[in-house]
Amino acid sequence: MSDQQKRLQMALEAAHMAIWDSRLIDGQVIDGTVSWSAKGAALLGLEERALTQPFRTFLGFVHVDDQGPLLEVMQEAVRQRDGYALQYRVVWPDGSERWLAAKAQVFTDADGQPDRTLGIIWDITEHMLRELLIAERKELAEVTLSSIGDGVITTDPYGKTRYLNRVAEQLTGWSNELARGMDISQTLPLVDERTGEALEHVAYKCLQQRQAIGISAHSQLVTRDGRHIAVEDSAAPIWSRDGDILGAVVVFRDVSHERKLSQQLSWHATHDTLTGLINRREFEHLVAGALHTAKQDGHVHALLYLDLDQFKVINDTCGHGAGDVLLQLLAKMLQAQMRDSDILARLGGDELGVLLPHCPLDHARQIGEQLRQSIRDFRFAWDSRSFELGVSIGMVEISQDSKSMSELLSAADQACYLAKEQGRNRIHVYQESDVMLAQRHGEMLWISRLNEAFAHDYFRLYAMPIVHLNDSQEHHDEVLIRIRNSQGDLILPGAFIPAAERYDMMLSIDRWVIRAVCAHIESVRDSLPPIEAMAESRRRAPALYSVNLSGMSLADAGLHDYITEQFVQFAIAPEQLCFEITETAVIANLPKAQVFMRQLKAMGCRFSLDDFGSGFSSFGYLKALPVDYLKIDGVFVRDIASNAINRAMVKAINEVGHVMGLKTVAEYVEDEATLAVIRELGIDYAQGYAVGSLRPLTAGVD
Missing domain, CATH: 3.20.20.450 (EAL domain)
Known part of the structure; x- marks a missing residue:
């Protein structure tokens, strides 16, 4: 063996490779022979010695599923008088499977006819197992991402879209193929549901700050066809083993139903369901706010307490259904009479409250009189009967001298009570002396x-x-x-x-x-x-x-x-x-x-x-x-x-x-x-x- 052959042999052994030499008969691979070096024979699970065998015998070592493709690749290379590369499985005598890779070139005789293929062969079993494991994990990850109920989008380090799972495709309207490579702000456009303005994208924030970004509560997704869907979204970085950011994963889900339900619950917590007016608790909150501005900034507001006259007669005569319709009609009518800034609330069965912000007492009296006259002129028809109404209105000023929210409401209530006692269908403006007078008068009257x-x-x-x-x-x-x-x-x-x-x-x-x-x-x-x-x-x-x-x-x-x-x-x-x-x-x-x-x-x-x-x-x-x-x-x-x-x-x-x-x-x-x-x-x-x-x-x- 020449020095050059020895060096080649050493190089092949260092690389765990062997000589792959196939002789042809009349240009046919299947009829020829295969010659193995000692290391090559060991790749088939045989004794480690030089070996020549019929190609058909060698083919019996090849996995049954790979025999046809292997022969086809080699024969095509012979026909083309070209080289080839292939990977296939062999089954050792002990039944175990190994993966081999081969690269060879086709050689011709003096007449230019193909007579052999010569190349190298090596074991790639560990590499193939790793590839199979990676592919299996990737497939498992994709199946998992496809089956979960949340939308998932991954990006590269620059915010370019890499992958959308099935839910993300359905929610955004973008397919995985179309979205790949686009900025995530295009495939997942997010706006503020309150203002409609574009939000700083959760994926960009994640990549810039190099940390997970928590769920945002007011995001809306603008789909590819322009629809708006309420979503909760969050993002987290994807790290490499070396600590580099490979991209971001954005998780989002449709919360339209939950957010609508939450808004309904919030509305019901502050509004009267029958009339749509704000309820007593919310009204008290607004009165407290008005009192705060009065004390801090010297603003003057007015508070009105309205008690409908004859309402109980209608309720008892025609039923609660008639009373409900009456309240609904009055609520709409009174709101049409008031300024946009004025607040009308239902405080109880037939009791209404009005808050007039930035309204001096004289002007408040005019508005109160308009409300009183509107109710007086209102005719309520039910089952061929017609009813007239009246309203007793108590009024109190909210100023720097006002004491507390509860005392303001009590004062307005007392003033309304006195308006009733003085003949109903009138306005009474609260004065300090009213409290003792009303208590004393009420006590004597009701005890009697x-x-x-x-x-x-x-x-x-x-x-x-x-x-x-x-x-x-x-x-x-x-x-x-x-x-x-x-x-x-x-x-x-x-x-x-x-x-x-x-x-x-x-x-x-x-x-x-x-x-x-x-x-x-x-x-x-x-x-x-x-x-x-x-x-x-x-x-x-x-x-x-x-x-x-x-x-x-x-x-x-x-x-x-x-x-x-x-x-x-x-x-x-x-x-x-x-x-x-x-x-x-x-x-x-x-x-x-x-x-x-x-x-x-x-x-x-x-x-x-x-x-x-x-x-x-x-x-x-x-x-x-x-x-x-x-x-x-x-x-x-x-x-x-x-x-x-x-x-x-x-x-x-x-x-x-x-x-x-x-x-x-x-x-x-x-x-x-x-x-x-x-x-x-x-x-x-x-x-x-x-x-x-x-x-x-x-x-x-x-």
């Missing part, structure tokens, strides 16, 4: 009226049906109290109950109602002949009457004994009485309320939790109370047919109530659409003008 009602038996009881939606035989009424005074006016509880609570007369009123209901039950029972009464009792369960109890009565240690005395005196079955208590009243008197309720429950009385859902910890307190019925707050029921959030609230309350073994009652079911939803949700009882109207409890009571 309530004592007169007790003395002359002016109290009247009315019944509002609570209708079981599946059992037509059940008879259940809520008992409501009114005052019919000496002039024949019917005074609603909204007028005298607050006063009774203020002047500690609720205990007496609650006891009067309990005794009167027991007497009514006795009179109904005794009015039927014995045989008829027996048949009636067999046909259906005795009527159930729900009586409202105040928070003061819940804390009254003697009420339990008083109720027991009435049961004994009138021979009443305790199962015929259900006591309605409000969530807030129970929470305020929780320990005493629990004892009181358990005592009466042991006797057979039932309990209903009124206005459920209006508190902040409803479900938590519910577990601690032995109640039988949940009356879902009417604020959730009223527009349930059109308000998805209220529907979800009612559904949740109903389901939790049923899990706890309680019956559910929906208040303010005023129309067929609401009733249909209530039935669909599986609520047990309905109360409202869609299922029954208010009637005197005792025949002959007007």
